[in-house]
Amino acid sequence: MRPYAVTPVAHTPPAPLPGTVRPPLRNAVSTALIALACLLVPFGVLAAWATYGRNAELPRLRHQLTDPYLPFEVAGFWLPVTALVLAATGIAVAACRRRAVTATSLGTALGGAFLGLAVTLGRHLTLSDLHETRRPAAGAIYDALTVTLRTVSWLLVALGVTAACTTWLTAVCARRRQASAAPVPDPAVRPTRARA
Numbered sequence: 001m002r003p004y005a006v007t008p009v010a011h012t013p014p015a016p017l018p019g020t021v022r023p024p025l026r027n028a029v030s031t032a033l034i035a036l037a038c039l040l041v042p043f044g045v046l047a048a049w050a051t052y053g054r055n056a057e058l059p060r061l062r063h064q065l066t067d068p069y070l071p072f073e074v075a076g077f078w079l080p081v082t083a084l085v086l087a088a089t090g091i092a093v094a095a096c097r098r099r100a101v102t103a104t105s106l107g108t109a110l111g112g113a114f115l116g117l118a119v120t121l122g123r124h125l126t127l128s129d130l131h132e133t134r135r136p137a138a139g140a141i142y143d144a145l146t147v148t149l150r151t152v153s154w155l156l157v158a159l160g161v162t163a164a165c166t167t168w169l170t171a172v173c174a175r176r177r178q179a180s181a182a183p184v185p186d187p188a189v190r191p192t193r194a195r196a
Contacts, residue, residue, distance in 0.1 A: 023095035026093055026094060026095045027094060027095050027096070029090075029093050030090045030091070030093045030094035030095075030100050031090070031103070032090075033086045033087070033089050033090030033093065034086070034087060034090035034091070034100060034103050034104050034107060035107065036086050037082075037083045037084070037085075037086035037087035037090060037104065037107070038083075038087075038104065038107025038108055038110065038111050039111070040079050040080075040082055040083035040086070041080075041083050041107075041108055041111035041112070041115075041156065042111045042112070042114050042115040042118065042153075043075070043079055044075070044076075044079030044080035044082075044083050045080070045115055045149065045152050045153070045156070046115070046149070047075035047076040047079050048076040048077075048079075048080060049076075049148055049149050049152070087104045087108075090104065091104060098167055098170070098171055101163070101167050102163075102164050102167045102168065104163075105159075105160045105161070105162075105163035105164040105167065106160060106161075106164050107160070108156055108159065108160035108163075109156065109157045109158075109159075109160025109161050109164065110160070111156060111160075112152070112153045112154070112155070112156025112157040112159075112160060113153070113157055115149065115152070115153040115156065116150060116153035116154065116157070119146050119149050119150055119153065122142075122146075123139070123142050123143070123146070126138065126142055127139055127142070
């Protein structure tokens, strides 16, 4: 042993302070908030589409259905806002924010995929009960009314996957940077066979 060598001290994690929340509980709360936010994404998009969609028939429908239309109008604004607040709170509460951001972005992509699947399934169910001669016209009308939903669903998938990939890449870069900044240990002194 060299005379001035420093011996490493075992690192013990600090005990949690009174009143602080343990990481497993923080992760559980974060997971619940993020899951709820990701579940609200497709419903918020549907409600916003019903409220703010620019279709030729909607002004007439709004006039005919004033009272039943009010929940869509309220949900069209508050569901996306609630999803955003829940996702931000889930990320802020998480013990590992990078994982929370990844989970949120993948959940958003999954919500967009479910929205696209629901639009496709709705088209199939709508057109399956019609006579064959009326299906092309009804399909064109359905496609014209749901083009915004399909676009938003693809946008959610693309943004979610892009954010997840970006988060993953930043984690890889941070690990590499951390590994390169770590001190290099001294090589062990090999015993020699030299005899006097």
